[in-house]
Amino acid sequence: SQTIHQWPATLVQPVGSPLSLECTVEGTSNPNLYWYRQAAGRGLQLLFYSVGIGQISSEVPQNLSASRPQDRQFILSSKKLLLSDSGFYLCAWSGAGGLNIQYFGAGTRLSVL
Amino acid sequence: KQEVTQIPAALSVPEGENLVLNCSFTDSAIYNLQWFRQDPGKGLTSLLLIQSSQREQTSGRLNASLDKSSGRSTLYIAASQPGDSATYLCAVRDGGSYIPTFGRGTSLIVHP
Numbered sequence: 120s121q122t123i124h125q126w127p128a129t130l131v132q133p134v135g136s137p138l139s140l141e142c143t144v145e146g147t148s149n150p151n152l153y154w155y156r157q158a159a160g161r162g163l164q165l166l167f168y169s170v171g172i173g174q175i176s177s178e179v180p181q182n183l184s185a186s187r188p189q190d191r192q193f194i195l196s197s198k199k200l201l202l203s204d205s206g207f208y209l210c211a212w213s214g215a216g217g218l219n220i221q222y223f224g225a226g227t228r229l230s231v232l
Numbered sequence: 233k234q235e236v237t238q239i240p241a242a243l244s245v246p247e248g249e250n251l252v253l254n255c256s257f258t259d260s261a262i263y264n265l266q267w268f269r270q271d272p273g274k275g276l277t278s279l280l281l282i283q284s285s286q287r288e289q290t291s292g293r294l295n296a297s298l299d300k301s302s303g304r305s306t307l308y309i310a311a312s313q314p315g316d317s318a319t320y321l322c323a324v325r326d327g328g329s330y331i332p333t334f335g336r337g338t339s340l341i342v343h344p
Binding site: 125151163221226 | 264276277321332335336
């Protein structure tokens with residue numbers, strides 16, 4: 120069966136520090152991968168999605184970047200965190216074809232202080 | 233551009249009630265619609281997915297219906313329980329798109 124791992128679960132970082140969040144998927148190949156942010160009281164905002172290795176699409180201009188170095192690995196990064204980067208970050212995957220059911224990781228709570 | 237609206241934004245009911253959560257979308261040319269549940273501080277859990285050619289899907293006490301022509305989906309929860317308390321989100325995927333459009337969710341509290 121397929122599983123998605125996202126870590127860390129919680130992260131507290133000072134302003135100006137770098138960020139690296141990792142997401143890996145098991146049990147499938149060539150998944151579509153997504154990074155979302157969910158701020159308090161707001162909806163789910165799509166940050167990046169990827170349909171293949173090295174292929175990254177950005178939905179909104181921001182202080183963050185994403186990379187997909189391997190088929191089932193998706194990384195969210197920042198060189199210098201801002202206070203406004205605080206939020207709940209979710210990784211998700213869906214199959215490249217078929218039903219395209221989307222599955223989510225457990226999320227990372229990021230607090231930038 | 234697809235827009236997804238969920239009404240009500242919040243709902244508080246006594247245990248045992250049958251519930252209807254609503255999701256409406258502006259563009260009927262959808263590929264599928266997916267309902268999720270999110271517990272506080274957790275990721276989203278997929279509940280049901282309805283393909284554009286389907287009218288409804290059922291899983292246990294949950295039933296989701298789809299009316300593309302009117303741009304609506306409903307999630308029916310039978311005999312609600314306190315454990316059903318969570319936020320319920322719907323997401324619409326348009327034909328030819330990798331990107332689902334999410335609603336803001338309905339926050340449900342079922343009290344004993």
